[in-house]
Amino acid sequence: GTSTGSTADVADLLYEQFGDDIASEPIEIDTIQGSVAKTFEQYGALVVGTPTWNTGADSERSGTGWDEIYYGEMQDLNLVGKKVAVFGLGDQVSYAENYADASGELYDVFEGLGCQMIGHTSQDGYEHEASKAIKGDKFCGLLCDAVNQEELTEDRVVQWVAQLKEEGILDGSSSATPEVAAAPAPTAADEINVVKELEEQSRILDENIMTHSGLKNDSDSFTPHHNPVTGRTMWTSADGRTCYYTVDAPKVGTKLSP
Template identity: 40%
Template structure:
């Protein structure tokens, strides 16, 4: 069994691509193939000691889902499940996609929302990421000087995505002890 479960939400597929890059870098022995969060139920996380959860931010600083005009259900519909999920003893890394130019006042807010959900479930969150190199006014995903997880802006900084993913994967391998 793989040690790391990777789950993502997406509207237009970019978060899926980042999830696949992360899985590839971890390798099949370590990480299971990424699954769309709209294809699983509340028990999906049970079999893993380590989780990587990814989301874009859509609407106005929201998690993806039908309410913000996504093509399919996503994190917004999954969130009520967190009421019945216990993540204590699990290490969780988070990654979020957003657009700092067009949404500078709610940049990657969805990542912050996901962070609150998993912390409320008792998870130990690893993989915080520096805010250096991003320009924005406000973000619900900032805690102190750092984002609560990896932040990718493929709309404005696509050329940095590869190195950001590689750097973060190395960081979580070390922080998770993989």
């Protein structure tokens, strides 16, 4: 967003400073109204900027297209966890009580959407009295002043881009969906416990079936199936889950897998 071009100038400087690392040329917010979600959601991180015009108003302070979308279209965005850095332009002498206030509003809107806000800077070297862009004891992002400190802008941009890189702005795309923590791989001890647990459950199930079918868990409740060819007899339990074979005495017990 820009009215007289100074915010656009800083956006261009940021674009140059990022060089090949940046995915898009600066985008004027007015040009993407109606497709803000599609535009913002495709990038792993965002650097967003605004001037401050609407002095004294409680909200919609930028005087740009941002004001049209903050509390409408933007409220439907899914940007949770996305890294967002804010920059702003203002006049710290003429508007010392409201220096770059709109940057604070831009910050609040993205923060309210669950974005990971990065790029806070020190207030040292500015002459403002008050600003809604102050969060804690820092500015919410990079603040520039094309009216009173034009000569400092380039250095500020260079330093800020280095800071954003340190804060991981290029570290892959943050997912809008928080990652689900992966379960640790099962250990051998876990697997043994699972087998024991299954065996125990199987034993309990056998007991229940015996109890409810009125059968006793002894050889009387097994049914013989004689194979005259092999001479072996297969004895199956009433529930069909357990069997053993007899050839001659003694009988050989074999438990079927559950």
